[in-house]
Amino acid sequence: MLTSMKFRFPAALTIAALLLNSLQAVAQTPEAAAPAKVAGMSSQQLLFWVLISLLIFLLLVLLLSFVGIAVQMRPQLRKVYELPTVRHSWSGRVLGLLVGDATLVKGEVRDELLDHDYDGIHExxxxxxxxxxxxxxxxxxxxxxxxxxxxxxxxxQLQGAEYETEMRQAALLVSPDADDPNKLTTYQPLATPADLSEGKSLFASNCAACHGQNGEGKVGPNLTDEYWLHGGEVNHVYKTVKFGVTSKGMVAWKGKLSGKQILQVSSYILSLRGTKPAGAKEPQGEKETK
Amino acid sequence: MQVEPLLPQAAPKPPLVPRPLSRAVDTFFYDNKIVRDFGIATVVWGIIGMLVGVLAAFQLARPEANLGTQFTTFGRIRPLHTNAVIFAFVGNGIFTGVYYSLQRLCKTRMFSDVLSKLHFWGWQLIIVSAVITLPMGLTTSKEYAELEWPIDIAITLVWVVFGWNMFGTIARRRERHLYVGIWFYIATFLTVAVLHIVNSAALPVSLFKSYSAYAGVQDALVQWWYGHNAVAFFLTTPYLGLMYYFLPKAAERPVYSYRLSIIHFWSLIFIYIWAGPHHLLYTSLPDWAQSLGVAFSIMLIAPSWGGMINGLLTLRGAWDKVREEPVLKFFVVAVTAYGMATFEGPMLSLKNVNAIAHFTDWIVAHVHVGALGWNGFLTFGMLYWLWPRLYRTPLHSKKLATTHFWLGTLGILFYAIPMYWAGFTQGLMWKQFNAEGMLQYPNFLETVLQIVPMYYLRGIGGVLYLSGVFLMMFNLYKTAKAGSLLANEKAQAPALLPAAEDPHAEGGHWHRWIERRPFQLAVGATIAILIGGAIEMIPTFLVKSNVPTIASVKPYTSLELQGRDLYIKEGCSNCHTQMVRPFRSETERYGEYSKAGEFVYDRPFLWGSKRTGPDLHRVGAKYPHSWHYNHMLDPTSMSPGSIMPAYPWLFDQDIDYSTLPSKISVLRQLGTPYPAGYEQQAVADARRQAASIVSDLKKEDIEVKSEKEIVALIAYLQRLGTDIKVKPEQAAAQ
Known part of the structure; x- marks a missing residue:
C-alpha cells in the first residue's frame, strides 16, 4: 500500500508540473500575441486573462496540495473516519470517500436472508x-x-427559435446571392475541357434521369435540338436550371448545385446541340438558331 | 453427449430458510403441457419472424430480394417481421415463462385448463391472421399496431382470457405473498390492455379498413405513447418478471436486494409511461410534451438499471457456473444488453443526439440490441433451462447450446456495429453543408448508397443469429426425443390458513402489505401507469393552442384519399417520413418544415419513423406526374441506383371505389368537414380528378387508364404538403 502510494505520488507531481507548464503556456499566449494585435486586445482584457490564469493556477496548486495531504494522511484520516460518531454524519461520508471506503459507492453488502421463499427462490x-x-x-x-x-x-430556445437562430447564422455565412429569378446573368458559356467534363458528370448524376443520358429527352425535353421552351442562350439555361420550372416539374437546383456547377452543366448542355442521340424526343418549344 | 444427473427431482436442496411444517399439505399438479406448447410456439414463430427479418434486411441491400410481388415487398414485409418477432416470438416467450413460473410461485395449477387452451390457440390464430393480412396490405400503418380492427378485437378477447386465467390462479394461490415476478406480470397485463384499447380506437369502414379515432398530432402522440410502452410493457416488464424467476433459479442464488426490486418496480412503471414523446422530438408535437419526454427518459436510466443490477448482482458467487452453464451465459448477455439499451435510449432522447440519430439506422441498431440481446437471449436461456425439466432428461448437448450462444453473440455484433456505423454516417451526411453554404450531399440517394455495404453486413449478422436458433431447435427437439413430457408435475404445499390464523398475514416490511393484496397491487399499478399518459394526452386533445389551425389546409379530395389509403396499404411509411424537422439541413433539402396544423385531416398520421428514402411531406408539385409514373414503375429510371422496389401492380389494379362513400361518411363522423351528401358525389369526383391527371400524363406521351391505382397514388403524392403554400385569398375563393 505504502509503496504504491510512494510510487504514485511523484507521478502525480510530474503530471501536475506538466499541467502547470501547459497552463503557463496558455497564459503566455495572449501576451505573446499582444504586440501583434494591439487593436484586438486592450490592456484591460490582457490584465483580465493574466489574473484569471493566475487564479486557476493557485486553485490548482491548492487542490493538488490538498489531495497530496489527504493521500499522505490517509492512515490518520481513516482512524478519524472509523470513530462511530463520525462515520454516519454527512461530513463523515465525504471523509469516507476521501479515504477510499468502497462501501460508500457500492453499498453495504450484508447478505442477510429475508424469510421469503418462493418456489425455492430467496431474497x-x-x-x-x-x-x-x-x-x-x-x-x-x-x-x-x-x-x-x-x-x-x-x-x-425551443425548436422554433432554435431554427430561426440557425437560419440567421447561416444567412451571415452565405454571401447574399442575387436571388431574383427575373434578373438574367451575363455569363459566357464555359469551353475548357475540364469544365465541360465536370458539367458532363453533373449532368449524368442529376439531369440524366429526366433528360436522358445523352440529353435526348425522357420526362424532360430533348436538350440536343434547336428548340427551347425557356430559352437556349446560356444565361437562360442557367436561370432555368437554377430556379427550375416548378409547374412543369423542372427542379430548382439552387442550393443543390453551386453557381459554378450550374454554369458548368449549362455549358455542357449547350455543347450537346446537334449531337442527334438515339431515341431523341420530338422538339418542344421555339426554334432558336444561334 | 454428456450424461449428468437430473436436476429437479434428483437434487433436493435443504431450504435456506427453514419452514415450520405444521399445516395439512395439499397435493396438486402443475400443468407443464401448456408451458411446452407455448415453448414450441416460441421457437417456431421465432424462426419464422427472424427469417422474414433476414429477407427484409437483404431487401434493403438488393431490391431484387423484394421478389417482384406485392405480397413480398418491403413495405408489407417489415410490419410482418416486427409483429412476428414481438407478438409471436416474444409474446409466446412471455406466456411460456409466465405459465411455468406463475404456477410455482403461487403453488397451484393454472386456474383453468380450458382458459389456458383458449389462450394458446387464440393467440396462435391471431398471429396466423397477421401473417395472412399484413402481406395482403391490410394494415392501419400504426407501428406495432398494424393489425386491422377485427383482429384487434380478437387480441382484446384473448388478452382478457389470459388475465382471467392469471388472476384466477393468483386468487387460488397457496402462497400468502406475491413475488416480484408476479408484480411485473400484473403490471404487464394491465398496461398492455390499456395501451392496446386506447391506441386501436378506430371507426370501421369495412371488414378490413378503419380510420383512426385520432388525427395528426394527436394520433402521433397516442401512437408513440403506445409504441414506446409496447417496448416497455411487452418487451421489458414481463421479461423482468421472467428474469426474477429464471435467473435466481438457474444460478441457485438468492435475489440480491428485495428493497431494490420494490423501488425499481414502482419507479419503472411510473416513469416509463411518460417517455413516449421522445419518439417525436423536433416534430410538430407541442414543445412542452417533447420536453416531458426528454426529462422522463433521463429519469428512466436508474429504474431500468435497477433491474440489471439486481440481476447481475444475484449472480455473485455463481460466476464460476457462468463459465460452464450456457443458460447463465445467455442470461448474463441478456441482462447486459438490457442495461446497454436502457442507457442508450435516454441518451437518444437528448435532443442534440436525437437530431442526428432519429430517422437513421442508429435507431434500428438500438432496438435490435434490446430485441436480439435482451429478449432473444433471455428466451433462449429460459428454453434451455426449461426443456430438461419438462422432459425429465438432461439437455441433449450443452456444447451445441454454447455454440448457439457464440453464434448469437457474433450475430448481434455483426448486426449492431454496421447499423450504428450506417446511422451515424447517414445522420451526419444529411446535415453536412459545404463552404458555399449548400448541402454537401443534396442528392438523398448518395447518402443511401454510402451505407448499402452496411446493409449487407447487417443481413449477415441476422443470418448468424438465426442459424443459432436453428441449432437450438435441433437441440430442444433431441432433448424432447430423449425424454418424455412430464405433462402434470406433482407438487405439494400447505393450504393457506385463513388470514386471522396466519402469522404471515400481517406485518413485515411495509411493502408486504400490498404483496398480500393482488387487487390493491393491481389498482396501484394502474394508477401509476395512467398518470403520465393522461397528463400528456388530455391537454394535447383539449387545448386548442397545441395544434394551431391553418385556414388553407383542406380535407383530401376523394381520389387523394384513395391514393392515401394505397400509400398506407403499400407500407410507404416504413421507409418515408412525412415530417420535415425544423433544421436548416432539412428545410434546404425538402422545403418548409412541417406544422401541426397541416395534419388535422390525417387519419392515421403518416409521419413515419425511419428515412430509408427521403421525406415526402413536401413532395407535392415538386415533380411532374410523369416523374412519379416512371418512378413507381421503375425507381431506377428516375433515380439511378435507387434501392426502392418497383410497384408494377399499381399499373394493373383498379382503384376500389366500392368503399369510398362509407370512407367519406366515417371520416365525417370523426370530424373531417366533408359537405353533406358528398358520399354520393365522391366517386364521380374522384373519376373527374383521375381523368385530368390522365390527360396531363397523355401530354407527355404516357397512356394510362384513369381507374388504375397509380393515378390515385399520384393524386395523393402531388397534394402532399402543398396546402400551406396556398395563399389565404386563394383558399377563400375556393
Whole structure:
C-alpha cells in the first residue's frame, strides 16, 4: 500500500508540473500575441486573462496540495473516519470517500436472508447501491432543471427559435446571392475541357434521369435540338436550371448545385446541340438558331 | 453427449430458510403441457419472424430480394417481421415463462385448463391472421399496431382470457405473498390492455379498413405513447418478471436486494409511461410534451438499471457456473444488453443526439440490441433451462447450446456495429453543408448508397443469429426425443390458513402489505401507469393552442384519399417520413418544415419513423406526374441506383371505389368537414380528378387508364404538403 502510494505520488507531481507548464503556456499566449494585435486586445482584457490564469493556477496548486495531504494522511484520516460518531454524519461520508471506503459507492453488502421463499427462490435485503441511488437523484434533478429551464424560466430556445437562430447564422455565412429569378446573368458559356467534363458528370448524376443520358429527352425535353421552351442562350439555361420550372416539374437546383456547377452543366448542355442521340424526343418549344 | 444427473427431482436442496411444517399439505399438479406448447410456439414463430427479418434486411441491400410481388415487398414485409418477432416470438416467450413460473410461485395449477387452451390457440390464430393480412396490405400503418380492427378485437378477447386465467390462479394461490415476478406480470397485463384499447380506437369502414379515432398530432402522440410502452410493457416488464424467476433459479442464488426490486418496480412503471414523446422530438408535437419526454427518459436510466443490477448482482458467487452453464451465459448477455439499451435510449432522447440519430439506422441498431440481446437471449436461456425439466432428461448437448450462444453473440455484433456505423454516417451526411453554404450531399440517394455495404453486413449478422436458433431447435427437439413430457408435475404445499390464523398475514416490511393484496397491487399499478399518459394526452386533445389551425389546409379530395389509403396499404411509411424537422439541413433539402396544423385531416398520421428514402411531406408539385409514373414503375429510371422496389401492380389494379362513400361518411363522423351528401358525389369526383391527371400524363406521351391505382397514388403524392403554400385569398375563393 505504502509503496504504491510512494510510487504514485511523484507521478502525480510530474503530471501536475506538466499541467502547470501547459497552463503557463496558455497564459503566455495572449501576451505573446499582444504586440501583434494591439487593436484586438486592450490592456484591460490582457490584465483580465493574466489574473484569471493566475487564479486557476493557485486553485490548482491548492487542490493538488490538498489531495497530496489527504493521500499522505490517509492512515490518520481513516482512524478519524472509523470513530462511530463520525462515520454516519454527512461530513463523515465525504471523509469516507476521501479515504477510499468502497462501501460508500457500492453499498453495504450484508447478505442477510429475508424469510421469503418462493418456489425455492430467496431474497437478500441488501442496500440500494449508493451510486445507483445518487444517480437516480441526479437524473431527477436534471429532469426538473430541464423542464424549468425551458418552460418555467423560458431561458432556453425551443425548436422554433432554435431554427430561426440557425437560419440567421447561416444567412451571415452565405454571401447574399442575387436571388431574383427575373434578373438574367451575363455569363459566357464555359469551353475548357475540364469544365465541360465536370458539367458532363453533373449532368449524368442529376439531369440524366429526366433528360436522358445523352440529353435526348425522357420526362424532360430533348436538350440536343434547336428548340427551347425557356430559352437556349446560356444565361437562360442557367436561370432555368437554377430556379427550375416548378409547374412543369423542372427542379430548382439552387442550393443543390453551386453557381459554378450550374454554369458548368449549362455549358455542357449547350455543347450537346446537334449531337442527334438515339431515341431523341420530338422538339418542344421555339426554334432558336444561334 | 454428456450424461449428468437430473436436476429437479434428483437434487433436493435443504431450504435456506427453514419452514415450520405444521399445516395439512395439499397435493396438486402443475400443468407443464401448456408451458411446452407455448415453448414450441416460441421457437417456431421465432424462426419464422427472424427469417422474414433476414429477407427484409437483404431487401434493403438488393431490391431484387423484394421478389417482384406485392405480397413480398418491403413495405408489407417489415410490419410482418416486427409483429412476428414481438407478438409471436416474444409474446409466446412471455406466456411460456409466465405459465411455468406463475404456477410455482403461487403453488397451484393454472386456474383453468380450458382458459389456458383458449389462450394458446387464440393467440396462435391471431398471429396466423397477421401473417395472412399484413402481406395482403391490410394494415392501419400504426407501428406495432398494424393489425386491422377485427383482429384487434380478437387480441382484446384473448388478452382478457389470459388475465382471467392469471388472476384466477393468483386468487387460488397457496402462497400468502406475491413475488416480484408476479408484480411485473400484473403490471404487464394491465398496461398492455390499456395501451392496446386506447391506441386501436378506430371507426370501421369495412371488414378490413378503419380510420383512426385520432388525427395528426394527436394520433402521433397516442401512437408513440403506445409504441414506446409496447417496448416497455411487452418487451421489458414481463421479461423482468421472467428474469426474477429464471435467473435466481438457474444460478441457485438468492435475489440480491428485495428493497431494490420494490423501488425499481414502482419507479419503472411510473416513469416509463411518460417517455413516449421522445419518439417525436423536433416534430410538430407541442414543445412542452417533447420536453416531458426528454426529462422522463433521463429519469428512466436508474429504474431500468435497477433491474440489471439486481440481476447481475444475484449472480455473485455463481460466476464460476457462468463459465460452464450456457443458460447463465445467455442470461448474463441478456441482462447486459438490457442495461446497454436502457442507457442508450435516454441518451437518444437528448435532443442534440436525437437530431442526428432519429430517422437513421442508429435507431434500428438500438432496438435490435434490446430485441436480439435482451429478449432473444433471455428466451433462449429460459428454453434451455426449461426443456430438461419438462422432459425429465438432461439437455441433449450443452456444447451445441454454447455454440448457439457464440453464434448469437457474433450475430448481434455483426448486426449492431454496421447499423450504428450506417446511422451515424447517414445522420451526419444529411446535415453536412459545404463552404458555399449548400448541402454537401443534396442528392438523398448518395447518402443511401454510402451505407448499402452496411446493409449487407447487417443481413449477415441476422443470418448468424438465426442459424443459432436453428441449432437450438435441433437441440430442444433431441432433448424432447430423449425424454418424455412430464405433462402434470406433482407438487405439494400447505393450504393457506385463513388470514386471522396466519402469522404471515400481517406485518413485515411495509411493502408486504400490498404483496398480500393482488387487487390493491393491481389498482396501484394502474394508477401509476395512467398518470403520465393522461397528463400528456388530455391537454394535447383539449387545448386548442397545441395544434394551431391553418385556414388553407383542406380535407383530401376523394381520389387523394384513395391514393392515401394505397400509400398506407403499400407500407410507404416504413421507409418515408412525412415530417420535415425544423433544421436548416432539412428545410434546404425538402422545403418548409412541417406544422401541426397541416395534419388535422390525417387519419392515421403518416409521419413515419425511419428515412430509408427521403421525406415526402413536401413532395407535392415538386415533380411532374410523369416523374412519379416512371418512378413507381421503375425507381431506377428516375433515380439511378435507387434501392426502392418497383410497384408494377399499381399499373394493373383498379382503384376500389366500392368503399369510398362509407370512407367519406366515417371520416365525417370523426370530424373531417366533408359537405353533406358528398358520399354520393365522391366517386364521380374522384373519376373527374383521375381523368385530368390522365390527360396531363397523355401530354407527355404516357397512356394510362384513369381507374388504375397509380393515378390515385399520384393524386395523393402531388397534394402532399402543398396546402400551406396556398395563399389565404386563394383558399377563400375556393
Amino acid at each position: 437478500f435485503d441488501n442496500d440500494l447501491p449508493p451510486w445507483w441511488k445518487y444517480s437516480f437523484y441526479a437524473t431527477i434533478i436534471f429532469a426538473v432543471t430541464y423542464v424549468s429551464y425551458y418552460h418555467v424560466a423560458q431561458a432556453g
